[in-house]
Amino acid sequence: MTDSPPGLYVHIPFCAKRCSYCDFYSEEKSSLVKKYFELLGAEAGSYSSLFREFGTLYLGGGTPSLPEAALIEGVIDALSRIFDFVPGRETTIEVNPDDITKEKARSYAAFGINRISVGIQSFDDAELTFLGRRHDSDTAVKAIDILRSEGFSNIGIDLIYGFHDHTEESWRRTLVRAVKFLPEHVSCYQMTVPVNTRMGDLLAEGKISEIPDDLQRRLFILTDKVLTENGYIHYEVSNFARGEEYISRHNTRYWDRTDYLGLGPSAHSYRSDCRWWNVSSVEEYCTLLEKGGDPVIGREELTQAQIDLEDLYLGFRTRKGAALSLIAQFVSGDRILGELAEDRLVSIQGEYAVPTLSGFLVADRLPLLFY
């Protein structure tokens, strides 16, 4: 936990078309869009006494760039009336390249949005088709140009790799192309195929296959190599920033267990060692709020052991690492740490055990070694 002011997440659960690999909650066609935006305000209002001031605002999806800009303006206005935001807050919106027009970009800037996360995924058109994206690489390039020309100075690019038939050569091409735009931030998500997706079905039917771990490993290392050579900091398993100031302040709150509030269906929140989450259906969400009810469907109070496990696993996902004082609490913690250091999976830096690149590659395994 840190003393930073909490983060605010708003889920925009609408997509023009679902990507074949995505199992985040979203609706493809919904008549509830307008009503949903109104009710977001109602949900936010219910937290007005629990949360006062936020350090970040993050509009994620779904596809937040899909609804007309006025709706985004509306929700930001509503939130600003209910909550305070620290001066110079980080305000991010996730966008799809083909939604970006000059007008939209200008509006976003006018609403105070100062960070754009562009879902480019790949610069290879065949790959984009396979991934079920609606844009092509030209559209992606155009979107970045528009955003730059409208003055955005903190642009993040999201990329995906390690899917069926992906090769080191094609991934390198995408990476090299991406860094040419000098994005302030790059997220590179290695593909895991969720079961309830079109791609999951193809996999189950044997029409596509997952690539071997060995290649996944090489792709991960290649990602690190290309991006760090180009001046990026590998600060989380999948995240790179072109300088300390471009590290995602919002996402960092998840990893260092700062409080955050999530609004909208399927959004998760965390405050004072308590986690809770909302129903994952727009329809139910709207019905509940209209009736003056509460869309929260799950809640848990963390025990100290759970807090420790979270600190450990989240710590090993970032370059901050896991605190030595935490590790010392585990039976044989220091011995195991010694072995990890010897195997070059972590390095001891000050009061933290920081994962190396090889450590990042097995970040899900590291915490288990202490149990």
Next chain:
Amino acid sequence: MKNIRNFSITAHIDHGKSTLADRMIQYSGLVTERNFRDQILDNMDIERERGITIKSQTVCIPYTTRSGKEFVLNLIDTPGHVDFSYEVSRALASCEGVLLLVDASQGVEAQTQANLYLALEHNLEIIPVINKIDLPSADIERTREMIEVELGLDGENAILCSARDGVGIEDIFEAIVEHIPPPSGKTDSPLRALIFDAQYDPFRGAVISCRIVDGEVKKGDTIRLMSLGTVHKIEELGVFKIEREARNKLQAGEVGYIIAGIKTVSDTRIGDTICLDEDPQPEQLHGFKEVKPVVFSSIYPIDSDDNTALADALEKYKLNDASLTYQRDSSAALGQGFRCGFLGLLHLEVFQDRLEREFNQSIIMTSPSVEYRFVLSNGEELVVDNPEYYPDPGLIEMAKEPFIRATIMFPEKYMGAVMKLCLARRGVNSHFNYPVPGRIELFFEMPLAEVIDNFYDKLKTITQGYGSFDYDLLDYRTDDLVKIDILVNGEKVDALSAIVHRDRARSRAVQICDSLREEIPRHMFKIAIQGAIGGKVIARSTVSAMRKDVTAKCYGGDITRKRKLLEKQAKGKKRMKAVGKVMIPQDAFVAVLRTHDD
């Protein structure tokens, strides 16, 4: 005595034994419909699930004949497996007759025949019953013919029954009364009673099931268990009517229970004779023998801190299972545990299952072993049932292992497959005959070690369930025996060591190594698995290092999902055993136990 009939039901598995017992009990009105449940005599979950009877049960059924005479029919339900054949033989020795149940759609099967022989051995009156006549596939005429031809019994007069629908139950009762002779025995002679079972009651101690052969026994009598020489005062006796029903006395011919302040079933012996302390008898009833374990395995708690809990559980378990033996044992890999002795592999499996289920013990069990004998160069003879104590090979003059005589019955067409199996299992001196046309009775002398290694299941598979099997211990024979050790990253996993015949060593070691490769999860480092005799590696496999294990994305702020997965994995790790730095899951030990040759 004229109005008593003591009988058992015997059948090939799935021919409807438990269902028939259920119907007979329901017919008698011993339990209300509300309290009735299927397989009422099978109390243990494992009995119900596997459809086998493990413990004998007795029920005293009152019956009034069509002509109005009142009878007491004692049904003695016997275990159905070769491991418990001694218990079965004592239960049958307490009967005068047996219902031989044959499935109308399946006809006579191997077990039917084996059961027939067992009944004949005890001079029992045999009443053939054709069950499941309600099935569309029932072929009553053919079944009658098979009973005539293959069993040599009166097929024409076999009783037709559908235990499921309750058809023919009364005919069965009438036949029992008419054909099974009343018990013989002298009422006025001194007491002699045969113990055929004992169950543990947490409040009363051992509850002995017995058949009063001669004389009578009353509440308050002081009895003597002849083979043990112990003396006990009877607190209560009576008959089983599902629940115990106390009486003042039991007389010659009757079957009932005795509670006499005996602490545990281990303080009794199945097959022992009870007499009155004041009137000691010169001769025990025929057929008593001490049952000795023939299969040995070590058990270890998954969580090494749980040794006390396991010790408690064993003590409790032993209260109701006199055949189990155990003593403390320790393993470098698995810590403190117990070496246990069993009557056979099923007994072992039942034990493992009940220990987990009823006593909540998570255990690792080592490969079962028989008792080997080694003559050393200094003339000493060493008895070894645990590979851990395999002597220095340089000192071994002679190694000996127990042999059995296997009796296997099956339809002729499986001859090739069965011969092949027996020869692969180092069987020798075979001969066979045709008890009836089309059926083979095959005798083989075979190492017991080969039999406990899944032989029975294998036989069942290759004969499609038609093979039956029984065995007697013969003698010890000289053989070339070696010990295989399994090394994981150079560390010996003593619990996986096994004593095997030299010819089988390599294939066995390869199997274990392969099976471990499948079962041991990837670690952060490469794991070498080796099988070795002495210092010589004869098999190897490798688990490559885990070099990638990371999810790209934590779902937004959903920290819970991944944490829960980690919690589950951490819990799973608790069920693993550390050998050096390698975590071996319990399943790996189980899998090794289940890997077999051929």
